[in-house]
Amino acid sequence: MSAVEKMTPAEARLARVTLPEGFGPQRRAALERLTAMGLPGRRDEYWRWTNPTDFIAPEPVAAAPFVDDEPELFGEIDRLKIVFRDGVFDAEASDDLTMSGVEILRLAEAGDVNWASSLYGTLEANGQKPVVRPFAALNTASATDGVLIRVTGKAEKPVSLIYTHESEASDPILHHLVKLEEGAEITVLENGPAGARFNKLMEVDVAKGARFHHIRVQGRDHELRAVTGIFARVAEESLFKSFTLTSNGVLTRNECVIDIVGDDANAHVAGAALGDGKTGAFHHDDTIFITHDAERCESRQVFKKVLKNGAQGVFQGKILVKPGAQKTDGYQISQSLLLDEDSQFLAKPELEIYADDVQCSHGSTTGAIDETALFYLRSRGVPVEEATALLVLSFVADAIEEIEEERFRDAILTRLEGWLSRHRG
Amino acid sequence: MLEIKNLHVKLEEEDKQILKGVNLTVEAGKVHAIMGPNGSGKSTLSYVLSGRDGYEVTEGEAELDGMDLLEAEPEERAAAGLFLAFQYPVEIPGVGNMTFLRTALNAQRKARGEEEISAGDFLKLVREKAKSLKIDADMLKRPVNVGFSGGEKKRNEILQMALLEPKMCILDETDSGLDVDAMRLVAEGVNALRDEKRSFLVITHYQRLLDHIKPDVVHIMADGRIIETGGPELALEVEKNGYADLLAKHGISEVMA
Ligand SMILES: Nc1ncnc2c1ncn2[C@@H]1O[C@H](COP(=O)(O)OP(=O)(O)OP(=O)(O)O)[C@@H](O)[C@H]1O
Ligand SMILES: [Mg+2]
Numbered sequence: 001m002s003a004v005e006k007m008t009p010a011e012a013r014l015a016r017v018t019l020p021e022g023f024g025p026q027r028r029a030a031l032e033r034l035t036a037m038g039l040p041g042r043r044d045e046y047w048r049w050t051n052p053t054d055f056i057a058p059e060p061v062a063a064a065p066f067v068d069d070e071p072e073l074f075g076e077i078d079r080l081k082i083v084f085r086d087g088v089f090d091a092e093a094s095d096d097l098t099m100s101g102v103e104i105l106r107l108a109e110a111g112d113v114n115w116a117s118s119l120y121g122t123l124e125a126n127g128q129k130p131v132v133r134p135f136a137a138l139n140t141a142s143a144t145d146g147v148l149i150r151v152t153g154k155a156e157k158p159v160s161l162i163y164t165h166e167s168e169a170s171d172p173i174l175h176h177l178v179k180l181e182e183g184a185e186i187t188v189l190e191n192g193p194a195g196a197r198f199n200k201l202m203e204v205d206v207a208k209g210a211r212f213h214h215i216r217v218q219g220r221d222h223e224l225r226a227v228t229g230i231f232a233r234v235a236e237e238s239l240f241k242s243f244t245l246t247s248n249g250v251l252t253r254n255e256c257v258i259d260i261v262g263d264d265a266n267a268h269v270a271g272a273a274l275g276d277g278k279t280g281a282f283h284h285d286d287t288i289f290i291t292h293d294a295e296r297c298e299s300r301q302v303f304k305k306v307l308k309n310g311a312q313g314v315f316q317g318k319i320l321v322k323p324g325a326q327k328t329d330g331y332q333i334s335q336s337l338l339l340d341e342d343s344q345f346l347a348k349p350e351l352e353i354y355a356d357d358v359q360c361s362h363g364s365t366t367g368a369i370d371e372t373a374l375f376y377l378r379s380r381g382v383p384v385e386e387a388t389a390l391l392v393l394s395f396v397a398d399a400i401e402e403i404e405e406e407r408f409r410d411a412i413l414t415r416l417e418g419w420l421s422r423h424r425g
Numbered sequence: 426m427l428e429i430k431n432l433h434v435k436l437e438e439e440d441k442q443i444l445k446g447v448n449l450t451v452e453a454g455k456v457h458a459i460m461g462p463n464g465s466g467k468s469t470l471s472y473v474l475s476g477r478d479g480y481e482v483t484e485g486e487a488e489l490d491g492m493d494l495l496e497a498e499p500e501e502r503a504a505a506g507l508f509l510a511f512q513y514p515v516e517i518p519g520v521g522n523m524t525f526l527r528t529a530l531n532a533q534r535k536a537r538g539e540e541e542i543s544a545g546d547f548l549k550l551v552r553e554k555a556k557s558l559k560i561d562a563d564m565l566k567r568p569v570n571v572g573f574s575g576g577e578k579k580r581n582e583i584l585q586m587a588l589l590e591p592k593m594c595i596l597d598e599t600d601s602g603l604d605v606d607a608m609r610l611v612a613e614g615v616n617a618l619r620d621e622k623r624s625f626l627v628i629t630h631y632q633r634l635l636d637h638i639k640p641d642v643v644h645i646m647a648d649g650r651i652i653e654t655g656g657p658e659l660a661l662e663v664e665k666n667g668y669a670d671l672l673a674k675h676g677i678s679e680v681m682a
Contacts, residue, residue, distance in 0.1 A: 379511075396519070
């Protein structure tokens with residue numbers, strides 16, 4: 001037997017890690033972190049409910065690209081488009097990367113830009129404590145491309161990252177940086193399945209008084225496997241907002257690690273996930289960690305999952321309030337709507353509080369369609385399937401309300417309605 | 426219009442008989458009122474007629490203009506022209522009242538093979554109907570019944586009825602929780618819809634509503650049956666004397682009522 005054959009999948013995967021050019025020291029440090037922590041197994045506390053095997057395997061499981069005939073998402077919104085096909089930047093399909101108040105570079109071409117060098121891998125490294133996040137370290141070490149966005153003013157329009165999946169065995173790793181300088185504001189949109197297997201990271205540094213909005217639509221592709229991370233640092237009086245709509249996808253793990261480091265800041269993360277086991281396995285995991293390390297800050301986690309035909313949902317959300325983080329207002333809710341008895345939702349809400357003058361609440365519920373509401377709608381002539389779809393919309397409404405701008409809420413609702421109409425009965 | 430014969434209903438989950446042989450015929454264009462002690466089965470009758478789950482019909486039948494109601498889905502009954510104004514209207518967070526109303530109207534039109542109403546026509550129609558019920562724009566924008574006061578919820582029921590233009594309207598205690606002015610508005614809303622082709626079954630505890638909506642026939646329900654039928658004077662009698670004598674006459678103890 002050769003040495004390669006004796007390796008475990010995790011060892012084989014680690015052995016294959018290559019460090020692309022640029023950000024050399026940061027990538028080497030990430031590889032060291034990764035080697036020290038190792039890739040996760042089912043015994044790891046935060047991987048008990050989500051099997052990491054497919055993320056670890058040296059080769060991705062082949063996945064057929066998803067052909068959809070829906071109108072383009074955010075199609076009616078004026079935005080700066082940046083397109084990646086199977087993780088490869090497509091200059092032709094992308095807009096010119098210039099916009100007032102914003103500097104946009106590509107990771108693959110940036111060299112060692114000063115502001116990016118001090119951010120690349122930094123928030124990810126910070127976010128490795130107290131819980132390790134090996135796929136994020138893997139990403140920092142080996143990401144082949146991504147966008148580096150530095151916002152100095154109010155961005156003229158949203159930056160829209162569009163991913164497409166065309167090759168059956170694509171395995172892209174993208175790493176984005178978003179740095180908002182004092183008082184800056186930007187909306188970053190993301191959508192599309194990016195490959196057969198996708199590892200994506202976004203580090204977001206929100207300076208004093210800045211406002212960051214993130215709206216992401218992932219999934220689409222039934223066979224997609226994705227592990228993603230958002231690592232954010234939120235300074236005083238600033239706002240961080242991130243919303244994710246997930247529909248379809250065999251296996252998705254979305255991690256979000258937010259450090260609130262300045263007083264009077266707000267951080268809101270929300271997500272709606274829709275899974276129908278009939279069109280392929282569906283396992284969706286949101287793992288959130290919000291640290292309050294400043295006074296009078298508010299954080300909110302609002303996660304909704306709609307599951308049917310054996311779909312599985314996981315929520316692991318934590319609020320950590322550090323000593324001195326007085327007047328913290330932390331809120332967390334995770335809810336699932338099970339449309340049948342085969343589906344499953346597992347939730348682990350955690351609070352850890354070391355300050356005395358704080359207000360934190362968390363709740364988690366699992367429920368079925370409200371029969372009384374269903375009857376009410378039907379008694380008005382709405383057919384049972386349409387009534388069910390309306391009640392699903394009702395269920396996810398709180399999460400969608402977390403999106404500040406109506407035009408984005410509307411775009412998300414249209415997508416949601418499209419999914420519901422394709423997954424009736 | 427509505428013909429109920431010997432209707433027996435028990436709970437699906439429990440062995441509890443609730444309706445014990447209801448006979449009731451409502452002719453086209455007529456207003457019938459049902460009064461009766463708490464727990465006598467009035468709401469159950471309205472739910473069974475509109476198709477709510479959880480009840481089992483053990484005997485009897487119910488027809489709407491010759492259509493077998495009991496076999497049909499709730500949405501089919503609605504499309505056939507049956508409407509129930511709920512005793513406790515349901516809140517649906519996250520679904521705008523307008524969306525709800527338009528969805529319902531279009532679903533019924535579709536079921537009847539009619540064209541969907543255009544957004545513009547719909548808006549005009551809703552505004553007009555809402556105005557006469559003093560329902561403001563804000564209530565139309567808000568999620569269905571969420572944060573509505575008791576009276577607002579009831580007016581919203583009547584708004585739905587006015588929009589959907591059903592031929593058989595069942596009103597389950599639409600007057601409860603209404604102040605004097607709202608009661609008048611609701612009654613006016615109902616009276617505006619009265620015509621020779623539309624019938625009403627008005628469930629109420631109080632004569633007061635019947636001052637505004639003059640019934641043709643009044644029924645008294647007790648212990649899962651219609652025990653007495655008469656004209657408007659029957660309601661006045663109940664208002665004055667309560668149910669005790671009537672119950673005694675039919676050998677029903679007050680506990681069973
Ligand atoms: N789902 C149910 N489960 C248990 N009991 C029920 C159910 N539905 C009805 N009942 C019982 O059936 C009886 C009739 O109830 P119903 O609500 O029809 O009365 P009602 O005449 O409308 O009373 P009210 O005047 O108080 O509104 C009551 O004893 C009630 O408790
Ligand atoms: Mg009742």
